[in-house]
Amino acid sequence: MGTPFERPVGRTPQELATELRGLAGVDWETVWNGPPLPGKGLDMWCAQFGWTPTQFEYVLNVRTDTGGDWVLEALGGSWAPVQEVSHWVWGGAATTPEGNPQLLDEAERVWPLYRDAASSVLGEPAWDGAWDSDSFPDELGKYAVPNPEVRRREKRPYRIAYWELAASAGVLASLTVTPALGTADGSDAGAVNMRLRIYPGLMKDGRR
Secondary structure: OOOOOOOOOEOOHHHHHHHHHHOOOOOHHHHHHOOOOOOHHHHHHHHOOOEEEEEOOOOEEEEEOOOOEEEEEEHHHOOOOEEEEEEEEEEEEOOOHHHHHHHHHHHHHHHHHHHHHHHHHHOOOOEEEEOOOOOOOOOEOOEOOOOHHHHHHHOOOOEEEEEEOOOOOOEEEEEEEEEOOOOOOOOOOOEEEEEEEEEEOOOOOOOO
């Protein structure tokens, strides 16, 4: 889990595209190998990607030179290897359970705007669909795909698209809309977040 920072609940589709363009030259193998511990070495490591470290307890939060906040997730709070890089894009909340359907409708409305913004940089998604799609993939590299029963009951993820990054063998990006527990069944006032993840896929021989 990422450590707390104020989520940008209203980043625009254009800002998402700008963030993705800023990642075009990133050496992902260096990212997956992980950063050095806090200090001058960490600052220099981040600087090669145009990042500035903003928080480094358990996981590393960085700010890009285009103003985005990203989290570098590492297993068990360690620093290496990095499991994924993620960015909160959009979110919303209902004040009562009765507002949950409207919240999900709003997520449905904004979804194509952000997906298309990502596609303008990454190309067409390898897959794009909803929680109830019959063709929902069984695996997305190292991204944990919920089993079909849980996915259909909780509508998690509500929508997802993923891309195989060109010129970055074995690297995947996914854009997901995920409702909080209690949103789909109306048992609680709901919340929905959209997040972009970049993470290692699997090579053809099964290696990361």
